[in-house]
Amino acid sequence: MNLFTFTAHFGDETACRLHFKEQRDKIGVECQRCGSHQHYWIKSRWSYECKSCRSRTSLRSGTIMQSSNLSFLVWYRAMFFMSATKKGFSAKEMQRQLGLKRYEPVWAMVHKLRKATGNRDARYTLEGMVEMDEGYFTVESSQVEQSKGKRGRGAAGKRNVAVMAESTPLEDSKTGKKSNQVRYFKAKVLQTHQSSEVNETIKQSVDEKTIVFTDKSTSYVDIADYIEMHVTEKSSKESTEETLKWVHIFISNAKRNLLGNYHKIKGKYLQLYLDEFVYKLNRRYFEDRLFERVVIANITGL
Template sequence: MNLLNFIATYPDEESCRTKFKEYRDQQGVICPKCGHKEQYWKQDKSSYECKHCHYRQSLRANTVIHGSNLPFRYWFIAIHLLTSTKKSFSAAELQRQLGHKRYEPIWYLLHKLRGIMGKRDEQYSLLGVLELDEGFFSTQTQEEEKTETQKRGRGSQKKSKVLVMAESQPVEGETTKNGKPRKVGHIKMIVIKDLKSATITTLVREYPKNQALILTTQPLMSN
């Protein structure tokens, strides 16, 4: 979904809230008190009520946005940016784009989302042919990011080395100078201490189901 489609689909707070409830209902809401799965929706209270013990929980309860007072649309915007943009962005930049006064809630929002995405990725096993590449991501503490003392693009910024592994499958289409067209499946990104052959080989061997590896950049492995 591109940015224009996102804005058209989620134009306001109510549309995001409605979609969030739809997701919750699809996943199933469980009473944290008795474990019962059948719930009433109390429209006037904007909460669920257990049919068994009548315990009530809010729409946000026991989800990634539990305890947050930020608008639903903030969360939807952040999720869209995290999943649709290639380059990383800071909490300070998101705060600026949203026009939010306080930095800490926005940092917490991104921290929670990135944590959830990392746990989700751990559940996937990569299959078939893989493409490998290297990445470098800026690493900052919350205070460093807030004050932005490190200038964007400066070579002395703290950088984390990341090995990127992506499932790669051929698709129909004309062959170009870059080869036959392929599509990307699941992706794993792993922080590594260096880009030496031994380090990368050790990680690759953890995925015995792979049939082959395609290296997308020549300088990926060093001795």
């Protein structure tokens, strides 16, 4: 969706509200009091009324827009900007584009949208054959980290990220040359780098019938207990370019994207930035439909 199309369809507050209601009606509304899914629509109140207990649910309630004072039009414009470019917008640039005076509400809105995309992708697991490795991402050091002065793993200004790529091996029938085709990705910031945290990441991110390829890191010694098969290969130039090709492409592109757009990211927010990057990457072929998917993430990603 380009700017002209967006403006034609969502030029005012009412148009945005009606579209949001249309999308929410497709998904369904659950009464927070009795759990019923049967509601009346009260147009004058822009809210739903439960047919069973008469409890009312506002159009924003139960979505990431809940409790926000920003208009639907502002939210829709933010979702459009987020979906219109692969690179992404910083909160400061979003504030400038939206023409808003205060930075704080925009910052909160952008992070809520990023969290919603992460929650949406968390519903799905990778399957088939999956590459997995870790990369170190530069973040803004806290005063506590600077005082500790660590090096290597856990060093100030570094966060360890587990990256998984759903990869399908392909072989040319004529030449016999092997290559991989990539589908979906996941990225999870690790706090401890201990095997227990890696195991939990595997359980949450990968289907149990999956074959996982990794290097011989000691952090991966137990993941075979949670999947169909675990194949390891010693780290080398060949494994980086072949066996773990896509996770290293992801790490390189993600680092370049985050550094180029946001410059300094606090460690506690790195996962949110990665969530947005992964969400758009996994939907790289959606084109005009990406905006609609972000709207749905807004509704379901609380």
